[in-house]
Each structure stands twice: as structure tokens, then as C-alpha cells.
Amino acid sequence: MAGEMAGNSTKKKISALVVDDDRLVRRIHGMLLTRFGMETNAVENGKEAVDLFASGKCYDLVFMDMEMPIMDGLKATQALREMGVSSTIVGVTSRTQEGETQAFMEAGLDACWEKPLTRDGIISLLDQVAKKLL
């Protein structure tokens, strides 16, 4: 499977975290990533994502929604980078205004995409992530 890599005698799966307040998006993006062979988890807002990383959990890929209650994507991304998290963080947004996307990128994203996630986008990402992990 695309999201799995052979290493010694065990296969390591690429781990992905979906951060979105919309349960429909969590379900759909979660399934898409799982079908690519990734170990997937999902949380409802930026604070839950930050707490996960703070507790020692690590994810190779983070799909971060921009607008969420409690802690939005921008603040969560800033917090994660300040903590020293070097995971690939992709902003996922339904807002297409230039200014907002730019501010989000400057918070520390590796890329910013429009919803919904697509197979092609994920395939191109997996290439980059695999190189990072090797």
C-alpha cells in the first residue's frame, strides 16, 4: 500500500492526523487517508491537536482546517511549530481568499489546499513525506 514502508522486519505506516470541526470532513478525509494505507486519527479542533503532540504522540502528516472553535488552524500551526514539531502540516480550507491563505501559510504550513482532499494531492504529498522519513 502507498502509505506503508518496509523497514527491517516490520512495515511502518505513515501516520496522519485530521484536524477539523466538521464530522463529515473528518469521516471522509479519514477514510481517504486510511485507504492510502495510513494510520489515521482525527480531532475536532486545534487545541486537541496541540495536546496530542504535547502528550508525546507524533504524526508524519497533519491536515489542519483553518476555522475551528476553541483554537483555530492558524494558532494551532504556530503552537506546533513553536513546540518544535517538524511534521508536514497541510492547511485545508474552504476559504479561497488570498490574504487569509497567506497568513495561514506564514503560521508554518508546508502547503495550503482547498477542500476537499483529493487522491492526486495525497499522492504528491506521500512522495515528499517518504523522502523526509528515509
Add this chain to the structure above:
Amino acid sequence: MEIVGQLQKQYVEFSTSLYREGFLDEQFIQLQKLQDESNPDFVVEVVSIFFEDSEKLINDLATAIQQQVVDFKQVDAHVHQFKGSSSSIGANRVKNMCIALRSFCDEKNLDGCLRCLQQVKHEYFLVKNKLETLFRGISHLKENIDSFFSFLIHHFFRRKK
């Protein structure tokens, strides 16, 4: 069996028309591709989530728009969410109506918002109806295929004896 062929043809024609008329887009096809033997009800599951969430959003929108002093930011937040969920399901016409409604919110045009919300609701109930028909068609087809195979197996074993 004749009926399976007929049902299949009807199903394909109906399904094709939904894309042709813009009710559904590519995203719905992507959802169908995510369904497999280990998740056989995935599409029905996500569409059900969409129906539940949408009906709540429509109520929230109606309430927000009927306030004495309309908070357009709040209205916009609800429309933004509805646009997001309709686009993740592939409900193309609903998504486009949400985009139009957001323009009226930006202009703080209350009349425009009220009229456009009616259209959003209309498009939502239309696509809901279409999807329910589609799923009924699938289960009808499945039942007929199942009974066709049961008939075949039963007939085969009877003949073997």
C-alpha cells in the same frame, strides 16, 4: 432475469442524469471509490451525516436570518459550513447556492439573503430526494440480484439431485 437488466439500466440512467444536471459532481464519484468490502455502507453513512448536519444548519440559518438585528457574520459562518459539507459530498448545486448566499451576506443584503436561503433549501431538498431515490434503486437492485442468485442456486441443487 429480465428485471435485473431493466433495473440496472434505470439505475445507470438515473445516476448519469444526476451528474448531467449538476446535482452531483466528481466528489461523489470519489466517495463511491472509497467504499469497499470492509466499508460497504460508507456512502450511505456519509450521506446520512450530511442530511443530519444540513437540516440543523438550515434551521440555524433560518433562526439567524429572522433575528430582529441580523448578525451577518453569524449567518456567514453557517453558510460557510454548509458550503463545506455540501462540497465534500459532491452536492454541487447546493454548494453553488451557498456561494451565492455568501455574496448577499457580504453585502449585508437581507432581502437577497432571504430569497437565496429559500433557493438553498430548495436545492438541498431536491438533492436529498434524488439521493434517497438512488439508494432505494441500489437496494431494489441488490434484492433482485440476491433473489436471482438464490433462485439459480436452488434450481442448480434441485437438478443435481
